[in-house]
Every structure is written in structure tokens, then in C-alpha cells.
Amino acid sequence: MKALVWTENRQLEYQNVKEPEIQKRNNVKVKIYGTGICGTDLNVLQGKMYAAPNMIMGHESVGVVVEVGANVRNITVGDRVVIDPTQFCGTCYYCRKGLTCYCEEFDDWQLGIGAHGTFGEYYVGEDRFMYKLPDSMEWERATLIEPLACVLNVIEKANIRPDESVLVLGSGPIGLLVQLMARKLSRITVATEIGAFRTEAAKKIANYVYPPQSLTIEEVLRINQGRKFDVIFDAIGNQLEWAYPLIGKGGRLVPMGFDHTYQFTIKPFELLSKGITIIGTGEAHHMMEKALSCAMDLPELSNLITDKIPLENFQIALENLQTKKVDIQSIKTILVSDSNYI
Structure with missing residues (x-):
């Protein structure tokens, strides 16, 4: 499949990569509709934050479930989902205290930073980090659930x-x-x-x-x-x-x-x-369910999506969002994995 990869020479490149496959019984495979460009992504590109080399970037994503593992019960093929990228091991000291936002293995679990993200055609992850979208919610609003x-x-x-x-x-x-x-x-x-x-x-x-x-x-x-x-x-x-x-x-x-x-x-x-x-708040702490519920009554969220650009044209999107520009002519941009969605 095609994806945006953060290379060893610190460049974001559109590459052919192996399509992810279900490896565990609680895995879910999602065909990505699109992923919002986050300030975190821009900070990585500008050297202000670290991402592991050869990593697929991106984390503000929604898509359609195309395959599920044998133990998955909460999600079925055909469901539209939003993916929680603030993931955690579940076994370290902080996770066992319920403070998963301070997971000791945080960097290894975060999508687009230490684990493959969603700037690609497909993503495979655990069912505990997937949230089913209501049929009435448009893709644009759903893409803002994670930032919300x-x-x-x-x-x-x-x-x-x-x-x-x-x-x-x-x-x-x-x-x-x-x-x-x-x-x-x-x-x-x-x-x-x-x-x-x-x-x-x-x-x-x-x-x-x-x-x-x-x-x-x-x-x-x-x-x-x-x-x-x-x-x-x-x-x-x-x-x-x-x-x-x-x-x-x-x-x-x-x-x-x-x-x-x-x-x-x-x-x-x-x-x-x-x-x-x-107030130091740390990463989002079990907020996706609240954000999904909140977004259901905030149709105005869709107004913040000002651009939808095919994944392969990512350079255009990044140029529009460069922080060195005084008057950025965009608010939130979605990189759409399939141009047929635009």
C-alpha cells in the first residue's frame, strides 16, 4: 500500500510499504478514510519533536473496518470507526493505577511517533482503541474527535x-x-x-x-x-x-x-x-468516549475542516500549513487516503 513514512534522513516520503495484516485475535483492520494533519506532525517535520525512523506518521484518523480478529466483539466489518492514537501498554505501574496517560512505554505505543500511524491506506490495531461512529456523523466532524x-x-x-x-x-x-x-x-x-x-x-x-x-x-x-x-x-x-x-x-x-x-x-x-x-495536563486520559459523545451535538466542528487533499499531494497540504507563514489560509486539513472520497 501507499503511505507517508518518516525516513532515517528525517524526510516525509510517499512510499510503497507492506500492507498491515491482523496478527492478534483482538486486532482490527481499518481502511482509512483520512487523517487530519496535527501540530504534532508539523513539529516532527520541523525537528521540535521526535518520531522513530521508518515510521508511518499520522494519528487523527477515521475509516471503515474491513477485517476483525477472532476475539473482537465490539466492532464488526463495515463499521465506521475513529481510532484512539493515545495508546498504552496496560501493564506498567501507571497503567495499573489507571493513569494510562503516563504509560511508561508511552513513546512506543503512540501512533505516528513510536508505532505505525494512519497516513496510509490501511491500519491494524487493537479493538480497545477503536470507537464506532454513529451513522449520522459525517467524516469531517469525526476526524476532529481525537483533537477534541x-x-x-x-x-x-x-x-x-x-x-x-x-x-x-x-x-x-x-x-x-x-x-x-x-x-x-x-x-x-x-x-x-x-x-x-x-x-x-x-x-x-x-x-x-x-x-x-x-x-x-x-x-x-x-x-x-x-x-x-x-x-x-x-x-x-x-x-x-x-x-x-x-x-x-x-x-x-x-x-x-x-x-x-x-x-x-x-x-x-x-x-x-x-x-x-x-496546570500540566499530560496526554488525553480516556477521553475518546466523552469526545465522541460531545461531537454528536457539535455539527459546527465540520466547519473547521477547510481542506481535503489526497495523501499523495501531502506536500501541498504541508506548504499551506507552514507555521512560518504569518497568515495561514487554512484551519484543519485532512489527508484523504483514497481520492475517490474527495
Whole structure:
């Protein structure tokens, strides 16, 4: 089959690879409809994150079941499914405590990082990581279930209350999903964005949208009842130092975007005296069922899919999403495994 492989010379190449086969009695074989391009994928390409060489990349995927192992009972051939890529061994110390998001073998189990992913025509994995889609849910919305699971994970730990104000830094796919959920829970949700295209998308969700340089402390106090923010999400990954002056007493800072090169200097005395909390959320923790249920009542999710591009044309998709471009003319792109689906 054809797939996108992360090579030993750190290039993403469209290659002929062996089609995966069912090896275990709990395996499920899926014909992939498509896989969303994630910020994680872009970080690997830019050298900000590691992926094992000769690995099929991709993890935000949906498809149709074409074969099942002898012990599979929850899924049948013909079912449409979404695949949970945040997989785990189930036997290490943290997994046995129920903290599968901290699996000691995490890197070896994550699709597109240490295990073959879904930028290909087929994928074979265990039935415990497959979730059946309702017939009424279109592919585009279903592709966003996995990113939504990541967002629900941080939203839940941030514990937003109805009287609180929220700032979301960045209006890419994850930032927009955070805005969407925060807007339902908070008194006021504010977003930042530098690009015109994504600013327009954010304006349909958040109460206010600003270029970062315009969101001064004076402007925050003007729009937020004379107070700073209760919760700030950094959906970019390198903005906490910039955002710190905007957090109020008792507030929560939530880092989200992955950038292992970024460092943020804090004064512990200020955390103590002002009651500020920095929330590290880890990977999504058993959130796929919640995200699937949530997505069933969020048809607007499909609006975030702005491009569907054949897998073999991946270079075009990547060029459209390069972070060096100030005004990216896309939100979420799906690489479709079969051009007949487009």
C-alpha cells in the first residue's frame, strides 16, 4: 500500500510499504478514510519533536473496518470507526493505577511517533482503541474527535466556572476547539491570533479576538469588569511568559502547544502570594468516549475542516500549513487516503 513514512534522513516520503495484516485475535483492520494533519506532525517535520525512523506518521484518523480478529466483539466489518492514537501498554505501574496517560512505554505505543500511524491506506490495531461512529456523523466532524479529546482533557482539568473569564492564545485548530468549549462554560472568552484567516474563524466563536500586541492590560481591564483573566490557555506553546502579566489572582495557566525548546521563568513567591496555578495536563486520559459523545451535538466542528487533499499531494497540504507563514489560509486539513472520497 501507499503511505507517508518518516525516513532515517528525517524526510516525509510517499512510499510503497507492506500492507498491515491482523496478527492478534483482538486486532482490527481499518481502511482509512483520512487523517487530519496535527501540530504534532508539523513539529516532527520541523525537528521540535521526535518520531522513530521508518515510521508511518499520522494519528487523527477515521475509516471503515474491513477485517476483525477472532476475539473482537465490539466492532464488526463495515463499521465506521475513529481510532484512539493515545495508546498504552496496560501493564506498567501507571497503567495499573489507571493513569494510562503516563504509560511508561508511552513513546512506543503512540501512533505516528513510536508505532505505525494512519497516513496510509490501511491500519491494524487493537479493538480497545477503536470507537464506532454513529451513522449520522459525517467524516469531517469525526476526524476532529481525537483533537477534541485532547481539548476536553485540558478543559476538564482547568475547571472553568460560569463566572470566570478565559483567554486562549492562538486560533489554530486546537485553539479554536478550546474557544468553542470555553465559550460554553465561561462568562467571557477572549482569543488572540496574528493571521486574518484564522482571526475570522475565531470571531465566530470567541467574544473578542485580538492580535497579541493589541491585548494590553488596559484593554483586558476594559472588557473584563476591571479584572485580569481567571484562566489562560497557551495553545501555541511558547507564550506563557507573555501571558503571565494578564493572569489574575487565583488564576490558572494551562500550557498546551508542544515546543520542547521553550522555557518560562517564574517567581515561586508570586505563585504562592497570588495563588496562581500552572496546570500540566499530560496526554488525553480516556477521553475518546466523552469526545465522541460531545461531537454528536457539535455539527459546527465540520466547519473547521477547510481542506481535503489526497495523501499523495501531502506536500501541498504541508506548504499551506507552514507555521512560518504569518497568515495561514487554512484551519484543519485532512489527508484523504483514497481520492475517490474527495
